[in-house]
Amino acid sequence: MTLxxxxxxxxxxxxxxxxxxxxxxxxxxxxxxxxxxxxxxxAVFPAIIFPGIFINDFGTFIEMNDPKIFGALVAVIVGYFxxxxxxxxxxxxxxxxxxxxxxxx
Amino acid sequence: xxxxxxHMLSVIPFGIICGAIGVELGFNPYLVYAMSFIIFGGASQIxxxxxxxxxxxxxxAITSVGIINSRHLLYGAVLSEYLDKLSLIKKLLISYVIVxxxxxxxxxxxxxxxxxxxxxxxxxxxxxxxxxxxxIATLSGIILGSFVPEELGLKFAIPLTFxxxxxxxxxxxxxxxxxxxxxxxxxxxxxxxxxxxxxISPVIALFVASLLLRLKK
Numbered sequence: 001m002t003l004x005x006x007x008x009x010x011x012x013x014x015x016x017x018x019x020x021x022x023x024x025x026x027x028x029x030x031x032x033x034x035x036x037x038x039x040x041x042x043a044v045f046p047a048i049i050f051p052g053i054f055i056n057d058f059g060t061f062i063e064m065n066d067p068k069i070f071g072a073l074v075a076v077i078v079g080y081f082x083x084x085x086x087x088x089x090x091x092x093x094x095x096x097x098x099x100x101x102x103x104x105x
Numbered sequence: 106x107x108x109x110x111x112h113m114l115s116v117i118p119f120g121i122i123c124g125a126i127g128v129e130l131g132f133n134p135y136l137v138y139a140m141s142f143i144i145f146g147g148a149s150q151i152x153x154x155x156x157x158x159x160x161x162x163x164x165x166a167i168t169s170v171g172i173i174n175s176r177h178l179l180y181g182a183v184l185s186e187y188l189d190k191l192s193l194i195k196k197l198l199i200s201y202v203i204v205x206x207x208x209x210x211x212x213x214x215x216x217x218x219x220x221x222x223x224x225x226x227x228x229x230x231x232x233x234x235x236x237x238x239x240x241i242a243t244l245s246g247i248i249l250g251s252f253v254p255e256e257l258g259l260k261f262a263i264p265l266t267f268x269x270x271x272x273x274x275x276x277x278x279x280x281x282x283x284x285x286x287x288x289x290x291x292x293x294x295x296x297x298x299x300x301x302x303x304x305i306s307p308v309i310a311l312f313v314a315s316l317l318l319r320l321k322k
Contacts, residue, residue: 010143012167016175019181039314046288047307050288050289088268089122093261096258
């Protein structure tokens with residue numbers, strides 16, 4: 001069942017890659033649509049970030065002093081200045097681990 | 106190869122994380138790997154698994170993959186100018202390896218070398234390099250992931266990964282507004298059935314984005 005969904009998702013993804021290159025002439029996509037598409041990452045990824053930080057495994061809101069909030073803040077600061085994806089992820093994880101294993105344990 | 110090599114530094118660990126998270130979320134390792142081959146899109150693969158493991162319907166999971174990957178439409182629209190002369194078969198094959206990093210580098214290269222005839226080989230080169238890296242990295246992640254203890258809370262790497270992807274756009278105020286709109290609506294609609302918040306929030310945020318564009322003019 002999961003495999004079938006993966007295949008559908010794969011076909012859909014391939015279509016997003018192929019449509020503009022092979023099927024339609026490029027002028028079909030108006031400048032307006034192109035301008036809106038520029039916002040896709042900013043319009044999609046916070047829907048993964050926010051719940052991933054503020055909502056716990058049981059589907060309820062976390063407390064304001066949760067280590068995840070601190071880890072996320074560190075990641076934002078490190079990411080903004082380092083421009084390095086891996087440094088950002090590691091900084092967030094390490095500060096999170098520091099809090100849960102050293103401070104709160 | 107050379108143009109794309111800096112991106113390996115981020116793609117390989119990202120692939121490892123992606124594979125490891127898939128196993129951590131409790132999926133069959135073969136399925137986690139099959140995604141790298143069939144979908145071949147890092148962020149969307151993580152979201153897909155996360156949604157399914159959280160009880161989303163397949164329809165919602167597939168739709169969100171489509172939304173996340175709709176950015177390829179933009180890449181395709183930009184690249185098609187340079188790929189116009191290729192045969193349909195070549196276009197269909199080349200499309201499979203269009204990825205974010207490959208697009209970024211090849212687009213730079215195309216702009217500099219407009220007149221050359223064999224431009225598309227650059228895109229094939231960047232795309233295939235990324236493809237090989239991605240396959241090896243996710244496989245290693247799947248193997249490593251089976252050793253990572255659950256207490257580490259590796260799931261937290263998911264929001265961190267996406268913070269890393271969008272953080273540079275915090276410089277632009279319009280993007281910040283769009284991000285906050287999306288983030289707040291995702292919390293507001295979190296209880297909506299079938300995890301549909303993952304579709305509702307981007308739609309609201311994109312609507313706000315189009316309003317912003319109108320205001321800018």
